[in-house]
Amino acid sequence: MSANQENISLSISSLERIKKSIVCRSDFLSLYGKTQLIPYPFRREHHCNRWAHSLDVYEVVNVFSEEMTMEAQLLCQIGALLHDIGHPPFGHVGERVLNEIARDVGGFESNAQSVRMTLKNMQFPLMIALLCLKHKNVIPETQARQGIIKGIYREDAFILCFDKFFSLAPIREVIQVSDKLSYSITDLKDLITIRGDAFVRDLCCSMEHRSVIDTILCHKTCKTIDIVNEMMTSHREFMLCKSSMHQFFSDVNRRVIACLDDMKYLEKEASLANDVLSSIYDSLLEQQHDPRKALDYIAALDEKDIVNKYHLIKSGKQNVIHRLYI
Incomplete structure (x- = not known):
C-alpha cells in the first residue's frame, strides 16, 4: 500500500x-x-x-x-x-x-x-x-x-x-514528551516503595526544580494522569517549556538508575537476562531458525513465559520451544 x-x-x-x-x-x-x-x-x-x-x-x-x-x-x-x-x-x-x-x-x-x-x-x-x-x-x-x-x-x-x-513530527513529539513524563513519575513512585519518601527527596534535593518532586511525592498514590494535571496547574510554566522539562527529568532518570545500580538490582537482572535470552536464542538457531525471526519470537514473550521456556531448555525439553516457535 x-x-x-x-x-x-x-x-x-x-x-x-x-x-x-x-x-x-x-x-x-x-x-x-x-x-x-x-x-x-x-x-x-x-x-x-x-x-x-x-x-x-x-x-x-x-x-x-x-x-x-x-x-x-x-x-x-x-x-x-x-x-x-x-x-x-x-x-x-x-x-x-x-x-x-x-x-x-x-x-x-x-x-x-x-x-x-x-x-x-x-x-x-x-x-x-x-x-x-x-x-x-x-x-x-x-x-x-x-x-x-x-x-x-x-x-x-x-x-x-x-x-x-x-505530517507526523508534532505527533511524535507529543508522544515522546508524554513518554518521558510518564515514566519519570512512575519511576519515582516505584523508587519510593523501595526506599521511602525521605530517600527520594534527598536524592533530588540539589535539583533546580525540586518543587516538582515535592508535588509528585505529595500525590504518590494518585494516577499518573492526575499527577500530570496537578503539575500543569502548579508548575505550568515549567511544564510548557519542553527543553527544561526534558533536561530535568533526564537528570531524575539518571539518579534513579544509579540508585538501582547501587542496590545491585541491575547486576542481578543482567545475569538472569544473559542466561535466559542467550540460551533460548542459541537453541532456536540450533534448529536453523532465521536469526531475525528468533529475535521477534523472543521479544514478544513476557518475562515469566521466557523464564519458563528457559527452564524447559535446561530440563532437555527444548523441542517444546521449537514447536511453539514454528
Whole structure:
C-alpha cells in the first residue's frame, strides 16, 4: 500500500478501530509482564510494568494534544499504545543482551523492533510504523562496535522515504514528551516503595526544580494522569517549556538508575537476562531458525513465559520451544 493510498483510506472511524484493536493484541498484552523500572526478580504487583506505562502515556498525550485535530489526537493515542511494543523481556538490560548476541545480524534495538512489529502487523502499516520512529539512523547489518545503535533495521529503512508524506513530527513529539513524563513519575513512585519518601527527596534535593518532586511525592498514590494535571496547574510554566522539562527529568532518570545500580538490582537482572535470552536464542538457531525471526519470537514473550521456556531448555525439553516457535 502506498502512502497516498493510506491517506485516502484514513478516517476517524478507521483510526478508532485501530486503537481498539491494539489493546487486544497479544504483543500489547505481553507488556504486562515486562520490566518498566523494577527488574523482574524484584518486581511486585504494585510496581509499574510496560503495559501500565503504555496506558499512562495513552492518557497523558491527551494533555498535550488537546489543540490538535481529532485525527491527530487519535494518532497520538495510537502511537502512545504502540511506542513500547518492541521492547523485549528484562527491559533495557534485555535489550543490551539481545543486541550483543545478535551483533552479526544487525543487533537488536527496542525502538527499531517497535517499527518492525507495526510494519508486520498493523493496518495502515506505513503511517503507524512512522509513529513509532524515534531515530532515523539505519542500523548496520553487522555491528563493528559494542553498544546499542539507536535507529531502524536496514530491511525496514524504506519507510524513511515516506516520512515526508505524513505530517507526523508534532505527533511524535507529543508522544515522546508524554513518554518521558510518564515514566519519570512512575519511576519515582516505584523508587519510593523501595526506599521511602525521605530517600527520594534527598536524592533530588540539589535539583533546580525540586518543587516538582515535592508535588509528585505529595500525590504518590494518585494516577499518573492526575499527577500530570496537578503539575500543569502548579508548575505550568515549567511544564510548557519542553527543553527544561526534558533536561530535568533526564537528570531524575539518571539518579534513579544509579540508585538501582547501587542496590545491585541491575547486576542481578543482567545475569538472569544473559542466561535466559542467550540460551533460548542459541537453541532456536540450533534448529536453523532465521536469526531475525528468533529475535521477534523472543521479544514478544513476557518475562515469566521466557523464564519458563528457559527452564524447559535446561530440563532437555527444548523441542517444546521449537514447536511453539514454528
